Every structure is written in structure tokens, then in C-alpha cells.
Amino acid sequence: MAKGDRVNLAHTTVLLIDDQPTSLDMLGSIVQGFGCKEQIKCASAQAAVELLARRAVDLILIDCIMPDMDGYEFVRWLRRDAPTPTRYVPVIMILGHASQAKVQQGRDCGASFVVAKPLSPSLLLKRIIWLGAEDRDFVEAEHYVGPDRRVRNYGPPAGTDGRRESDLSGELGAAVEENMDQDDIDMLLKPMKVSL
Amino acid sequence: MTKPTIRKVHTSLQRQMARPGGRLIVEAESRANQALEGQRDHVFDLLATNIDAIDALCVSRPDDAPTQIYAFASAMVDMAGYLDVPAFFEAAFSLCEIADRMRAADAWSWPSIEVHVRVLRLTLADGGKATPGSERLLEGLRALTAHVPPAG
Numbered sequence: 476m477a478k479g480d481r482v483n484l485a486h487t488t489v490l491l492i493d494d495q496p497t498s499l500d501m502l503g504s505i506v507q508g509f510g511c512k513e514q515i516k517c518a519s520a521q522a523a524v525e526l527l528a529r530r531a532v533d534l535i536l537i538d539c540i541m542p543d544m545d546g547y548e549f550v551r552w553l554r555r556d557a558p559t560p561t562r563y564v565p566v567i568m569i570l571g572h573a574s575q576a577k578v579q580q581g582r583d584c585g586a587s588f589v590v591a592k593p594l595s596p597s598l599l600l601k602r603i604i605w606l607g608a609e610d611r612d613f614v615e616a617e618h619y620v621g622p623d624r625r626v627r628n629y630g631p632p633a634g635t636d637g638r639r640e641s642d643l644s645g646e647l648g649a650a651v652e653e654n655m656d657q658d659d660i661d662m663l664l665k666p667m668k669v670s671l
Numbered sequence: 672m673t674k675p676t677i678r679k680v681h682t683s684l685q686r687q688m689a690r691p692g693g694r695l696i697v698e699a700e701s702r703a704n705q706a707l708e709g710q711r712d713h714v715f716d717l718l719a720t721n722i723d724a725i726d727a728l729c730v731s732r733p734d735d736a737p738t739q740i741y742a743f744a745s746a747m748v749d750m751a752g753y754l755d756v757p758a759f760f761e762a763a764f765s766l767c768e769i770a771d772r773m774r775a776a777d778a779w780s781w782p783s784i785e786v787h788v789r790v791l792r793l794t795l796a797d798g799g800k801a802t803p804g805s806e807r808l809l810e811g812l813r814a815l816t817a818h819v820p821p822a823g
Contacts, residue, residue, distance in 0.1 A: 479695065480695070481693045482696050483688050483689075483690055483691070484693065485693055495750070497710075497717055498746075498749040498752075498753070501707060501710055501714070501750065501753040504703065504706035504709070504710060505703040505706065505707060506703075507703075508700075508702035508707075509699045510693065510694050510699055531683070533684045560682075563682055569752075571745060571752055571767075572745050572748045572764055572767035572771075592749070592751075592752025593754075593755075593757065593760050594753060595755070596699075596703035596704055600696065600700060600703070606684060606685075607685055607687075607688030607689070608685070608688070610679070610681075612679060613677070614675060615676045615677075615678070616676075617673055617675070
């Protein structure tokens with residue numbers, strides 16, 4: 476982004492959800508600094524569910540870890556059960572510390588971004604600007620509903636210049652092979668020392 | 672199994688952000704930082720209160736102390752995570768991590784908690800900044816945490 480670039484959130488309503496009042500106020504201060512038209516604060520995900528039944532918002536910022544309904548459950552509800560177009564609203568989940576069990580649950584919940592603390596206003600604004608500019612498909616499958624997670628591997632559309640052999644297809648179909656087990660997946664992601 | 676569907680969605684956020692106007696990005700960031708700075712003293716007071724509460728639990732050691740300590744530490748991570756206090760943030764995060772690991776392994780160690788409390792106090796008193804001194808303290812916390820296997 477260039478120094479002279481602008482961001483226009485003057486028409487945007489943001490929903491902030493966090494059970495910690497001080498964190499909620501701090502997040503509200505950041506959003507106010509960005510120049511958002513309106514911010515609505517909810518101290519629980521359940522309160523947010525009730526609010527979204529009555530009115531629309533343009534962006535949701537939610538803490539991952541909350542008692543009762545946590546951020547992950549909220550996003551799953553939003554993507555599967557909320558009315559249209561609310562179910563498509565971009566969601567940024569904000570993660571402090573998550574116990575290992577919660578991290579497992581959080582995979583594939585359907586958030587647009589998960590950002591970990593420490594979180595600077597600069598980074599949060601970059602993510603919002605990305606959401607405002609991106610054209611990311613919305614996927615509805617049996618086990619996942621949310622923005623297309625293959626965004627980095629998609630490449631240009633088929634038949635156009637610039638596609639790489641490794642770019643994925645936009646077409647989803649039924650799986651043709653057995654699912655990999657978790658150990659295989661972990662091995663693919665694990666950094667390994669090699670001798671050169 | 673139902674066939675997955677992919678649809679193009681143009682969100683209201685995209686429509687609104689595409690409108691002309693708004694403020695310079697540097698200005699938006701600067702205003703947000705200023706607003707956070709205005710809350711800094713209040714948040715530091717709350718962080719100190721949480722450290723006191725954990726300290727008190729180290730003395731009274733009730734049965735549910737591990738759960739309470741994790742909750743206090745997690746609240747500190749949440750608050751400190753919006754401020755530029757890297758050393759304090761890492762100490763608070765380390766307390767969350769070790770409390771989570773020790774609960775899961777059923778291997779609770781009060782000295783490990785007490786060491787974290789001391790480091791939290793020292794780094795908070797130093798404004799949460801990363802300094803050579805705080806780095807040495809954090810090295811100690813990393814070594815402590817490494818002794819407990821990760822949960823899960």
C-alpha cells in the first residue's frame with residue numbers, strides 16, 4: 476500500500492464480539508480510529524446471534540475464545556444457519572491463547588481470517604482492506620461452509636495465461652481417494668532438516 | 672453426499688469500501704494507535720490487578736486454581752495483545768501455555784507459576800518493553816515450558 480492510499484469505512488457497520496469488556500473497548504477504539512460509520516458491541520456470541528436476526532452488519536470482528544458459544548461455534552452458525560446475506564459477511568477472528576483442544580476445533584470453521592495477538596491496528600487494517608478488495612468464492616460443502624480456503628493456490632481461471640501446473644481447479648467434486656490421516660498431513664507441514 | 676457449490680459473493684463491505692472518500696491509511700492507523708494509547712494506563716492497572724489475583728491463588732491454592740489462573744492469564748493476553756508490550760505479552764502467553772500443558776498432563780507445578788508471576792511483575796514494571804534483561808527472563812520461561820509436553 477502506498478502512503479497516499481485511502482481506506483473508506485465511513486459507510487461500514489462493524490459488529491465487535493468479545494466477552495472481555497476491556498478487550499472489547501480496545502477493539503472499539505481501533506475501529507473508531509479507522510473511521511467506521513457504526514460499531515455495535517456484543518459481550519457474547521449468543522447476543523450477536525440475536526442481533527443478527529434483527530439487523531445487518533458489514534463486517535464482524537470476534538474473539539475466538541469465549542464461554543458458552545465461542546467464536547468458532549458462532550462462525551459455524553453464521554455460515555450455515557444465518558439468513559442470507561448475513562451468512563456471507565466477512566469475519567475476522569482474533570486469537571489470544573487457545574488451548575490445543577480449541578485449536579483443533581477452530582480448523583475449518585469458515586472465518587475469512589484468523590489473526591493472532593499481538594495485533595497492531597496496522598495489521599488489522601491490512602486484513603480489512605484485503606477483505607474489501609478480494610473476490611473470493613464462497614464454498615458450501617457438507618463439511619465446510621465459508622470463503623474458499625484455496626485462495627493462495629487458485630491461480631488465474633482455467634484457459635487463461637499464467638496458470639501454473641500446480642494451480643487448483645475451481646471445480647469441486649466428490650473425493651476419489653481415501654482421506655489422508657492426520658499423521659500424513661502433519662508430516663507434510665512439519666519443517667524437516669535436510670543435508671545438502 | 673450433496674455436491675459442493677461455489678458461488679461468487681460481492682459483500683456489502685466490498686461495495687462500501689469501493690466508494691470514493693475515506694481517510695488516508697496512515698491517518699487511520701495513527702488515530703487507532705492514539706485511541707489505544709489513551710487506554711494504556713487503565714489497562715496497565717488491570718494487568719497489575721490480574722497479577723495480584725494470580726499471586727493470591729499461589730498462596731491459597733484452591734482446587735480450581737489451575738482453571739482460575741488460566742482464565743486470568745488469558746485475560747491478560749487478550750488485553751496486552753492490543754498494546755505494544757512484547758515482553759509482557761510473551762510472559763502472559765507463556766503462563767497460559769504452561770498452565771494449559773500442566774493441566775492436561777496432570778503435572779501442576781506451583782514454582783513454575785510463581786516464576787511466571789515474578790517475570791510478569793518485572794516486565795510490566797518495565798513498560799512491557801523488550802530489553803536484554805527481559806529477554807533473559809523470557810529465556811527462563813521458555814525453558815520451563817519446554818519441560819512440559821504440549822497438550823493434546
